[in-house]
Amino acid sequence: MGSESCMKLPVIDFSNLKQDSSTPTWASTKAQVRAALEEYGCFEAVFDQIPPTLRQSTIDGIKQLFDLPLQTKLRNRSNKPYHGYVGQYPMVPLYESLGIEDALSPGKTDSFSNLMWPEDGNPTFSKSIESFSEQLSELDKVVRRMVVESLGLEKYMDEHMESTDYLVRVQKYDAPQSAETKLGLTSHTDKNIVTILHQNEVEGLEVLTRDGQWIAADPSHNSFIVMIGESFFAWTNGRLHAPYHRVMMTGEEARYSIGLFSIPKSGYIIKAPEELVEDEHPLLFNPFDHVEFLDFYYSEAGQRSPAALKAYCGA
Ligand SMILES: O=C(O)CCC(=O)C(=O)O
Numbered sequence: 042m043g044s045e046s047c048m049k050l051p052v053i054d055f056s057n058l059k060q061d062s063s064t065p066t067w068a069s070t071k072a073q074v075r076a077a078l079e080e081y082g083c084f085e086a087v088f089d090q091i092p093p094t095l096r097q098s099t100i101d102g103i104k105q106l107f108d109l110p111l112q113t114k115l116r117n118r119s120n121k122p123y124h125g126y127v128g129q130y131p132m133v134p135l136y137e138s139l140g141i142e143d144a145l146s147p148g149k150t151d152s153f154s155n156l157m158w159p160e161d162g163n164p165t166f167s168k169s170i171e172s173f174s175e176q177l178s179e180l181d182k183v184v185r186r187m188v189v190e191s192l193g194l195e196k197y198m199d200e201h202m203e204s205t206d207y208l209v210r211v212q213k214y215d216a217p218q219s220a221e222t223k224l225g226l227t228s229h230t231d232k233n234i235v236t237i238l239h240q241n242e243v244e245g246l247e248v249l250t251r252d253g254q255w256i257a258a259d260p261s262h263n264s265f266i267v268m269i270g271e272s273f274f275a276w277t278n279g280r281l282h283a284p285y286h287r288v289m290m291t292g293e294e295a296r297y298s299i300g301l302f303s304i305p306k307s308g309y310i311i312k313a314p315e316e317l318v319e320d321e322h323p324l325l326f327n328p329f330d331h332v333e334f335l336d337f338y339y340s341e342a343g344q345r346s347p348a349a350l351k352a353y354c355g356a
């Protein structure tokens with residue numbers, strides 16, 4: 042695997058898109074989405090529906106959250122691995138993260154902020170995260186509708202769209218305080234359906250291409266990084282790519298990011314539609330439950346496996 046190249050991720054403009062799938066703009070955007078997700082599993086989405094003030098207040102709120110004492114942050118617990126507080130790992134000492142499960146259900150961001158700021162909550166934080174995530178979930182839905190349509194699988198549209206809920210995760214990467222580049226987050230693939238990322242002005246996210254080059258993902262003031270996870274890779278029977286990515290840190294400033302993760306609901310069985318299984322595309326994975334797969338992935342055997350989903354349910 043080479044060091045970072047000067048290649049760029051594809052950029053796709055969603056800013057003038059109408060929610061009408063019969064328009065030429067929809068068709069051409071859909072073709073770009075499909076091509077980018079097949080080749081890179083990732084693209085930069087220009088999406089200006091979220092006002093700059095909301096983007097800023099979201100990042101400001103995240104900074105306040107990470108400034109809380111460790112003991113407070115540790116109250117963020119979950120039954121699912123990697124859905125609550127994560128940090129203090131010797132392998133990635135710069136990294137710390139918290140999660141809000143099912144973040145778009147009513148009251149979830151409020152109860153999270155009441156847990157973190159027990160005195161009187163933090164309504165500004167809660168409202169920013171809630172409206173930011175809600176507006177960003179429109180982009181998640183558009184991308185997924187486009188994928189499903191581009192595969193000619195409209196008959197599965199409702200089932201697919203209803204099969205997920207949203208996890209919001211926020212990350213802080215401490216500045217290494219040196220000219221030397223340090224690992225912020227280990228190279229991994231996401232395990233969910235679609236991930237959408239926003240960051241403060243500090244860069245560091247890198248995405249691995251199919252031919253082994255690291256591309257720096259440098260979103261601008263009105264764009265987000267959209268990425269495919271392994272559950273969508275499996276559902277599309279390998280038509281889309283789920284890329285490895287990592288965070289590399291340099292310099293003096295901490296990096297903050299927020300990810301909106303669409304995640305298959307617990308108990309929902311991910312199964313590639315039969316239309317996508319043919320001689321040229323034999324079935325890659327037997328039907329599986331995402332949450333049960335996560336338990337395997339974070340077990341010792343899962344962590345040792347170079348291809349955990351294949352080891353878990355490869356066909
Ligand atoms: O901080 C980022 O931009 C990436 C975070 C990430 O890859 C993850 O949480 O899975």
Ligand SMILES: [Fe+2]
Nearest residue numbers: 229230231286
């Ligand atoms: Fe990731």
